[in-house]
Amino acid sequence: MILMKDVYKTYPNGVTALSNINVDIQQGEFVYIVGPSGAGKSTLIKLIYREEKPTNGTIVINEKDLANLKEKHIPFLRRDIGVVFQDFKLLSKLSVYENVAFALEVLEESPRNIRNRVTEVLELVGLKNKARSIPDELSGGEQQRVSIARAIVNHPRIVIADEPTGNLDPDTSWGIMRTLETINDRGTTVIMATHSKEIVNTIKKRVIAIADGKIVRDESRGEYGYEI
Amino acid sequence: MNPGVNTAMKFRTMRRHIREGSKNILRNGWMSIASIGAVTTTLILVGAFLILILNLNQVADNLEKDVEINALIEPTADASEIKTLGREIEQLANVANITFSSKDEELEKLIDSMGEKGESWELFEQDNPLNHTYIIKPKDPDRTPELAKKIAAFDYVEEVNYGEEVVEKLLRFNFYARSIGLVLIVGLVLTAIFLISNTIKLTIMARSEEIGIMKLVGATNGFIRWPFFIEGMLLGMLGSIVPITAILGGYYYIEQAIGEQTSYSFIDVLPYNPFAWLLSLFILIIGAFIGIWGSVMSVRKFLKV
Numbered sequence: 001m002i003l004m005k006d007v008y009k010t011y012p013n014g015v016t017a018l019s020n021i022n023v024d025i026q027q028g029e030f031v032y033i034v035g036p037s038g039a040g041k042s043t044l045i046k047l048i049y050r051e052e053k054p055t056n057g058t059i060v061i062n063e064k065d066l067a068n069l070k071e072k073h074i075p076f077l078r079r080d081i082g083v084v085f086q087d088f089k090l091l092s093k094l095s096v097y098e099n100v101a102f103a104l105e106v107l108e109e110s111p112r113n114i115r116n117r118v119t120e121v122l123e124l125v126g127l128k129n130k131a132r133s134i135p136d137e138l139s140g141g142e143q144q145r146v147s148i149a150r151a152i153v154n155h156p157r158i159v160i161a162d163e164p165t166g167n168l169d170p171d172t173s174w175g176i177m178r179t180l181e182t183i184n185d186r187g188t189t190v191i192m193a194t195h196s197k198e199i200v201n202t203i204k205k206r207v208i209a210i211a212d213g214k215i216v217r218d219e220s221r222g223e224y225g226y227e228i
Numbered sequence: 229m230n231p232g233v234n235t236a237m238k239f240r241t242m243r244r245h246i247r248e249g250s251k252n253i254l255r256n257g258w259m260s261i262a263s264i265g266a267v268t269t270t271l272i273l274v275g276a277f278l279i280l281i282l283n284l285n286q287v288a289d290n291l292e293k294d295v296e297i298n299a300l301i302e303p304t305a306d307a308s309e310i311k312t313l314g315r316e317i318e319q320l321a322n323v324a325n326i327t328f329s330s331k332d333e334e335l336e337k338l339i340d341s342m343g344e345k346g347e348s349w350e351l352f353e354q355d356n357p358l359n360h361t362y363i364i365k366p367k368d369p370d371r372t373p374e375l376a377k378k379i380a381a382f383d384y385v386e387e388v389n390y391g392e393e394v395v396e397k398l399l400r401f402n403f404y405a406r407s408i409g410l411v412l413i414v415g416l417v418l419t420a421i422f423l424i425s426n427t428i429k430l431t432i433m434a435r436s437e438e439i440g441i442m443k444l445v446g447a448t449n450g451f452i453r454w455p456f457f458i459e460g461m462l463l464g465m466l467g468s469i470v471p472i473t474a475i476l477g478g479y480y481y482i483e484q485a486i487g488e489q490t491s492y493s494f495i496d497v498l499p500y501n502p503f504a505w506l507l508s509l510f511i512l513i514i515g516a517f518i519g520i521w522g523s524v525m526s527v528r529k530f531l532k533v
Binding site for chain 1: 238240241244437438440441442443444445446447448449451
């Protein structure tokens with residue numbers, strides 16, 4: 001569950017990124033966050049996994065009030081949130097398998113558990129036969145799928161994807177979307193920031209539109225809604 | 229997930245940290261060698277200084293132990309007055325022990341100390357011009373002058389001497405040698421910590437991406453810090469290998485050389501065993517400390533993601 005009440009975010013340089021944000025997302029929802037570049041999508045996402053703190057307002061993630069969350073408890077918040085980045089953020093020296101396993105090693109899982117879950121999740125994203133490759137040997141779409149695999153290997157309750165199809169060709173993008181839908185079908189909340197009108201209008205889900213740091217529209221089974 | 233659970237580190241995890249920390253040293257190649265070099269240089273200097281300072285200290289201590297006050301007793305004092313004086317001196321706070329030396333004994337000592345030439349003094353055996361003397365050892369040699377003054381004030385004490393100038397110079401020299409040595413060692417260690425933390429900072433900067441990802445997938449700061457802790461400790465300990473070898477090898481020759489050349493009892497270097505071994509252990513610990521401190525300091529600011 002994600003709850004934001006009267007949230008404001010002003011950066012130290014004086015730029016107001018978000019103002020008066022009110023959002024309530026239930027467990028298991030699939031939500032698009034749309035809006036032009038610089039509208040505040042990335043800031044909104046960073047508030048969820050506590051890379052940024054709000055200037056004002058209340059944020060509750062998975063029953064945790066972030067205002068009262070101690071610094072040392074942040075890692076435990078993040079273990080319940082998988083993040084997929086537009087630039088993948090893979091470790092270039094590690095193999096696909098090691099990149100995904102990394103997320104579990106950090107949680108001090110047993111080697112047997114790690115082996116089982118990494119194999120399982122690589123199968124889900126269709127990269128089982130690339131497990132030994134390093135990121136540089138993969139295409140953009142494949143790298144993005146590794147990034148998704150790493151985000152979901154821990155069975156988080158929330159998966160956040162920041163423009164996961166940003167630099168990918170249409171075919172690959174649909175593949176990524178199918179993977180995200182599969183995860184969502186298993187009960188994971190999926191939040192996806194995107195610029196892709198085609199995807200939003202084809203796979204109909206709840207749409208939250210942001211412009212100039214404000215929520216201008218929030219509708220279930222919405223449309224992309226405006227031209228870029 | 230409950231933060232309270234899982235705080236006790238698993239054995240498996242510790243093994244991972246040690247493996248990662250060691251691998252990082254190899255991965256960083258020249259950077260590691262530079263760090264080890266910085267520690268080595270520092271520790272060689274610290275080791276050389278410690279050998280010098282501790283031995284000077286030893287010499288000074290030996291000299292201090294030899295400090296004694298001679299209180300010459302007036303020839304007019306009779307036996308019971310001498311005894312009373314002895315008891316009074318014994319009552320003073322800073323007196324370790326007091327021995328009586330008759331004027332005949334004093335003359336004997338004088339003749340002995342003169343060697344060949346002393347024989348001519350034997351003439352005085354019939355008519356001894358020396359005084360009966362109390363020889364007083366102070367408990368705290370640093371406060372000898374004070375004690376001497378008190379003793380001089382007693383009745384029947386004709387004169388007090390304790391080699392004022394030598395003792396006072398010695399005490400002052402000791403004080404300065406110790407203070408300067410301490411300041412130098414602290415300065416050297418801080419310099420080495422600074423060098424190490426800079427070197428490790430560079431290696432961490434190359435891995436800041438990795439640290440960022442670890443933070444985002446929910447690694448605790450402790451988990452991220454451990455490999456760097458191990459890496460720093462290993463760098464420090466590797467850096468102490470050459471200094472320790474130099475100490476164990478070099479001190480043996482120093483001990484031999486000084487032992488052969490001097491016959492003064494007070495110039496006596498600290499014995500190889502245990503001194504060289506203890507100093508080596510100390511250097512190893514200082515090395516590990518420098519490495520750990522340097523790495524932990526530099527990793528700190530990368531954890532704020």
